[in-house]
Amino acid sequence: MNSDPPIPPEDKRQSAHAAMVMRGVQRLMRAHRLESLVEMPLNNGRRADVIGLGGDGRFHIVEVKSSIADFRTDKKWHEYRDYCDHFSFATHADVPLEIFPEECGLIVADKFGAEILRPPSEHVLNAARRKAMLIAFGQQAASRLHLLYDPTRDPLG
Template identity: 40%
Template sequence: MPDDLACHAARPADRPAERPGQTLARGVCRHLLGHDFVTVEELIPAPGLRVDVMALGPKGEIWVIECKSSRADYMSDTKWQGYLGFCDRFFWAVDEAFPTDLLPQDTGLIIADAYDAEILRLGPETKLPGARRKSMVQKFARHAAVRWHAARDPAFTGVWPG
């Protein structure tokens, strides 16, 4: 069963421990599922970019959520503005101890932990052009399918033709 569906499964001995941003992402993904959004983690929308969480809503809306585990993690992120052209809304996900005054006010804000999250602020909505939306939904679907294949096939290397 994939990690995003196994709520309390034990971590296999050969699987590395989660990094702080990954635990935030898990809580965000669980919370968004309650709003009828499906999610994938670590999606590459374009070369040189990798979003922490991409969410696809029931009406086709696309949200990007960047998970920041510390002030230093946030301050070292120089690519986040590049993600804005690949989503309808952009959010930061941080834990309750994070200094949220550092985050731009014109972006969304989610407070999260490993188990759940809460949306405190919706960022502005900027609708994607149709061609970009279609491309992102296709990338989302392919990314999700490859992740699912890897979860059910231990011999899968993550490399596929095309």
């Protein structure tokens, strides 16, 4: 029996820069004792680039911006705040940091890790939204794990 863990398929939705930043952000979250998912669907129809969950039940959403154009064309980032306790932007070293709003956290990342340049402010989720998010996070994580071990499973069963 092969004891190697399954390897998730490469996600082709992001640019190489965005994927690199996501990896660094996930490593930073792990260092801060947060478990994370990428591209998690939210109930408002958006997808969180990276969402982290702490042992205290608090959610951290990080919106990845891989270029100036990526940031300037994105008008939806305000819609993520209703789904987290902390919101930050993350980018890489080639993007000028002054384009990002002061009221949001700011992270610079590469594929090896990340650094928090500006911590996010806190806006506490209400109890009903937190419960819904905890259930959604757990279901999404379990579904992804199952797909790693059984990629041909019946989607209805």
